Amino acid sequence: EDQVTQSPEALRLQEGESSSLNCSYTVSGLRGLFWYRQDPGKGPEFLFTLYSAGEEKEKERLKATLTKKESFLHITAPKPEDSATYLCAVYGSSNTGKLIFGQGTTLQVKP
Amino acid sequence: DADVTQTPRNRITKTGKRIMLECSQTKGHDRMYWYRQDPGLGLRLIYYSFDVKDINKGEISDGYSVSRQAQAKFSLSLESAIPNQTALYFCATSDSTGGKPQHFGDGTRLSIL
Numbered sequence: 001e002d003q004v005t006q007s008p009e010a011l012r013l014q015e016g017e018s019s020s021l022n023c024s025y026t027v028s029g030l031r032g033l034f035w036y037r038q039d040p041g042k043g044p045e046f047l048f049t050l051y052s053a054g055e056e057k058e059k060e061r062l063k064a065t066l067t068k069k070e071s072f073l074h075i076t077a078p079k080p081e082d083s084a085t086y087l088c089a090v091y092g093s094s095n096t097g098k099l100i101f102g103q104g105t106t107l108q109v110k111p
Numbered sequence: 112d113a114d115v116t117q118t119p120r121n122r123i124t125k126t127g128k129r130i131m132l133e134c135s136q137t138k139g140h141d142r143m144y145w146y147r148q149d150p151g152l153g154l155r156l157i158y159y160s161f162d163v164k165d166i167n168k169g170e171i172s173d174g175y176s177v178s179r180q181a182q183a184k185f186s187l188s189l190e191s192a193i194p195n196q197t198a199l200y201f202c203a204t205s206d207s208t209g210g211k212p213q214h215f216g217d218g219t220r221l222s223i224l
Contacts, residue, residue: 031210032210032211032212034212034213036215041217041218041220042217042218043115043201043203043215043216043217043218044154044201044215045215046212046213046214049210049211049212051210087153087154091210098144098156098159098169099156099213101153101154102153103151103152103153104153
């Protein structure tokens with residue numbers, strides 16, 4: 001069964017303190033791994049798609065990487081506006097177009 | 112204007128009432144989805160549709176029904192609402208090409224008393 005586990009559940013950082021969020025996955029035939037950002041009361045906002053091990057994507061202070069078993073979302077010198085819940089999801093060949101989501105990591109960045 | 116629009120944004124109603132949540136999109140995507148989100152349970156798929164004539168149950172479809180009125184419109188109904196259907200509901204769309212991300216609306220916060 002396809003599965004996604006995110007850790008930690010919650011993370012508190014000081015402004016400027018870099019860290020990483022983890023997304024471990026088990027999927028038959030990975031066809032895409034997705035990172036989303038969700039602010040309270042809003043819908044998930046798409047950040048990145050990764051398709052194969054070794055691939056990396058960057059956007060401002062965020063960098064996503066992918067291996068055959070996990071993905072990391074690295075946050076460099078975070079700012080308070082980076083505070084949000086970050087969701088990871090996978091799309092596998094056996095899921096017929098459905099995404100499998102992790103529970104998310106809630107990030108709080110204090111000034 | 113948002114690409115994926117959900118109405119209403121908030122709704123409070125009573126047990127036993129029929130409720131319809133609506134979703135419309137301007138992205139031109141064929142695929143549309145309904146999710147609910149509960150604290151500690153994450154996003155769970157209720158129904159999904161790959162085109163107007165193709166509708167499928169997700170992992171938690173009991174108590175819900177859907178209608179795909181057009182490529183751009185996908186509605187979710189609760190025929191007889193119950194309190195444990197209180198949740199945040201999201202509509203999403205995606206391109207029909209495999210491996211593409213889903214794009215979400217801003218959700219409907221539904222409270223059933």
